[in-house]
Amino acid sequence: MQQDIRNYYELLGVTRDASADDIKQSFRRLARKYHPDLNPGDKVAEDKFKDISEAYEVLSDRSKRSQYNKFTGFWPKNGGKATASNPKDRSSDEEFGEDFNTFIDRLLGRKKEGNGVNSSSERSARSSAQNSRNFQSTDRPEPRRAGRSNRTSTFTETTSPQRPKNLEAELDLPLDRAYQGGRERITIQEDGRSLEVDMPPGMMSGQKIRLRGQGIAGGDLYLKINVAPHQFFRLEGVDVYCQLPVTPAEAVLGGFIEVPTLDGLVKISLPPSIVSGQKLRLAGKGFPSEDGKRGDQLLEIQIVVPKTLFPAERELYQKLREIESFNPRLDLPIL
Numbered sequence: 232m233q234q235d236i237r238n239y240y241e242l243l244g245v246t247r248d249a250s251a252d253d254i255k256q257s258f259r260r261l262a263r264k265y266h267p268d269l270n271p272g273d274k275v276a277e278d279k280f281k282d283i284s285e286a287y288e289v290l291s292d293r294s295k296r297s298q299y300n301k302f303t304g305f306w307p308k309n310g311g312k313a314t315a316s317n318p319k320d321r322s323s324d325e326e327f328g329e330d331f332n333t334f335i336d337r338l339l340g341r342k343k344e345g346n347g348v349n350s351s352s353e354r355s356a357r358s359s360a361q362n363s364r365n366f367q368s369t370d371r372p373e374p375r376r377a378g379r380s381n382r383t384s385t386f387t388e389t390t391s392p393q394r395p396k397n398l399e400a401e402l403d404l405p406l407d408r409a410y411q412g413g414r415e416r417i418t419i420q421e422d423g424r425s426l427e428v429d430m431p432p433g434m435m436s437g438q439k440i441r442l443r444g445q446g447i448a449g450g451d452l453y454l455k456i457n458v459a460p461h462q463f464f465r466l467e468g469v470d471v472y473c474q475l476p477v478t479p480a481e482a483v484l485g486g487f488i489e490v491p492t493l494d495g496l497v498k499i500s501l502p503p504s505i506v507s508g509q510k511l512r513l514a515g516k517g518f519p520s521e522d523g524k525r526g527d528q529l530l531e532i533q534i535v536v537p538k539t540l541f542p543a544e545r546e547l548y549q550k551l552r553e554i555e556s557f558n559p560r561l562d563l564p565i566l
Contacts, residue, residue: 236303236331239286247300251291258287262423269425284423288339295338302334396447400454402428406461409434410493410518417454421447428454433519435466463491469518469526475511476535477501492516492528507534 270276412432445452485503517526
């Protein structure tokens with residue numbers, strides 16, 4: 232019998248003695264490279280993704296991998312011709328009398344329709360010539376052997392469905408995206424799938440989103456949110472904290488200044504005679520809470536002294552020092 236055997240180890244770029252972790256890592260790398268969502272309209276990438284997915288489904292399962300190794304070890308690579316001519320080897324010959332594609336369909340629990348086309352694997356994405364080659368031996372009886380009746384190599388086997396399995400994944404979000412919500416794309420490492428998820432606004436670190444039916448075999452996917460640190464804002468519960476730098480003149484005189492918030496710049500009235508470390512509260516400018524209300528934004532004042540001065544500024548500071556009456560050291564204890 233002429234065999235058309237697909238080398239799953241070569242498809243995944245691993246050796247025959249590769250560990251389960253090596254196989255998983257290689258599959259994840261290739262799945263990201265050839266995933267249809269990342270290669271829209273690329274038929275070659277789509278077919279490649281189907282091939283590596285089939286290879287991983289077999290090699291990631293210890294029992295299936297063992298049967299695959301046994302089958303491919305029986306059929307040598309010299310054109311796929313059997314060499315078990317010794318009568319003692321006929322039991323093995325009978326065991327592997329099926330063609331490769333029928334063996335894989337049986338191994339993966341696929342059902343075949345009357346025309347021999349695999350309805351579950353959707354290998355129709357291949358060319359008609361490839362399909363013809365893949366299934367040519369399923370419709371043709373084997374030659375009659377002495378003492379044996381003619382039989383075909385088609386198998387009918389009922390397999391139990393795969394159990395639903397829940398999955399967990401993590402999604403890292405910048406603070407502004409976590410606040411605004413919106414559509415995010417994630418890749419499931421276990422099987423290389425790419426999903427688009429509509430995120431609600433106000434997501435916080437540690438929160439989990441349940442995506443029904445997006446696990447394995449109808450299980451659920453639990454998406455854990457990680458909000459990345461921000462260079463200006465700090466999130467504590469539903470309140471947002473930040474340090475607000477002000478000039479010495481602004482601290483003394485007060486006045487209107489612009490302040491960054493999650494909603495953009497807002498103008499606030501800075502009270503006069505404010506000091507470093509003093510906190511101001513902007514009500515309703517924090518993260519949304521579960522009851523629909525928003526937290527607050529707290530501004531910690533930081534008075535910043537200029538490092539360089541223009542001549543006119545330096546002159547004014549000198550005049551101010553000559554006339555000012557305020558002495559912050561007046562009440563210091565004297566030993």
